[in-house]
Amino acid sequence: MQHQDTADRRTGQSPGPAARPFDRVDQIGQIGKIGTTGTSLALLLLIWVVAATLTRDPATLPQPWALISPFLSELRSGELMFHLGKTLSRVIWAFVLAMSLGIALGLAMGRNPRLNRWLDPWLVIFLNLPALVLIVLCYLWIGLNETAAILAVTLNKIPNVTTMIREGARALDPALDAMASVYRLPWRKRMRHVVLPQLAPFITAAARSGIAVIWKIVLVVEFLGRSNGIGFQIHLYFQLFDVAMVLIYALSFVTVMLAMEWLVLQPVERRVRQWRQE
Template identity: 75%
Template sequence: MKDTHAGVTALSLFGLLVLWVVAAWLTADATVLPQPWSLLRPFWRETVSGELPYHLGATLLRVVWAFTLAMAIGVTLGLVMGRYPAVNHWLDPWLVIFLNLPALVLIVLCYLWIGLNETAAILAVTLNKIPNVATVIREGARALDPQIDAMAKVYRMSAWARLRHVTLPQLAPFIAAAARSGIAVIWKIVLVVEFLGRSSGVGFQIHLYFQLFDVRMVLVYAFSFITVMLVVEWLVLQPWERRVRRWRGT
């Protein structure tokens, strides 16, 4: 089954590569859409010089910080809102507002209020993702089995033991879903944050080469980071999601 899935994935990616080659051939202009193999030399040059690892590392660090904070705060907030209707009534309007507030507005406000620094960058990304995580976890908390919770009370399990052995295992699929969608959204917002106000990172480099109208270098940095995030998705997030769903038999 896994071999079949891997084969389909590889075939799908190959099809995308073929589509790129055909589109570049039809365009017949490397300044608009270069052929994929023409990216190899600039990729190697940027890697050997240390520019690509440096900027890629800066972006990944921001992604890790924002992802960790957004998941920690969002899971806590969603669990509380899902378990306590009174709290949900008070905070639901806030959640709706932040869900509909454009990411660009939050980024600009954070830069204006805090300054063009790392704190503002990471805070802007975190604030953009917390509402989405909280919404998913809130629905998971509402779906918790009350009979299992009642059993835990009968056996007089401590609050920590109930959280660890009763609540979190049931919430695990929802946490995994929030994490998978979260990492996809967060790295995109990080690139926008870097594009607008940082002096390092993949987004900063894309901004630089955008000003130079260098499509080849824009693609080198874009695909380098996309590759890293696909590896994280396939090797970490998807296996983890399958693992946490095993107890449900799905």
């Protein structure tokens, strides 16, 4: 038995039977998590039904099943998918720009104390500047166009990403940095093998919080100055006092964002943090 274990270690193979209980525990944990999420959403739906029943006014708060028919109508006409696509496109553009610029700026500020002293006041100002102010200024200075909309959202998110990445850059292990210097690693290899793996938890945290904030700001941008998108549709049906259509467009995009959170961001975050648990 001891020889078998030694052979397994040498070949890099893990013993099958011993690993199975841990796999089962992990599977049970995942099933339990899915069950808890489903129960929580069912409870939220029940609260909605009770609230709509107590209100007794479909114009104020319709029952969930009352949204099915208008939802299918919007889906068949293509209106829902068109506006959903426009909003999702703006979210993706703003997310990519904010993450790219925020990571670069945060890493530079975290690694360079002198640069941090110069730019920290700017960071504090933009962190406390209301999103509405930046949106209005971008529309006034650039115009009611796509560039102003995406720029307004990007500027609102860059300070938050920069702050998270700066803290991660400050927490980098100096011993690993010294090792990279001793072995004279090129800049690209140092970033790939030394810096980015340590920053990965901070990047995933910034991405998860960023996507949640960005899509909300995108809706405000569309509400104020665009002629399409989920925010524009919400503005339109707000003027018509149509609560059902407001809920349909809002919940449709919330569903898309939840799917992105559960199917993309959370799995990536678990994979990034996996090495810490081994």
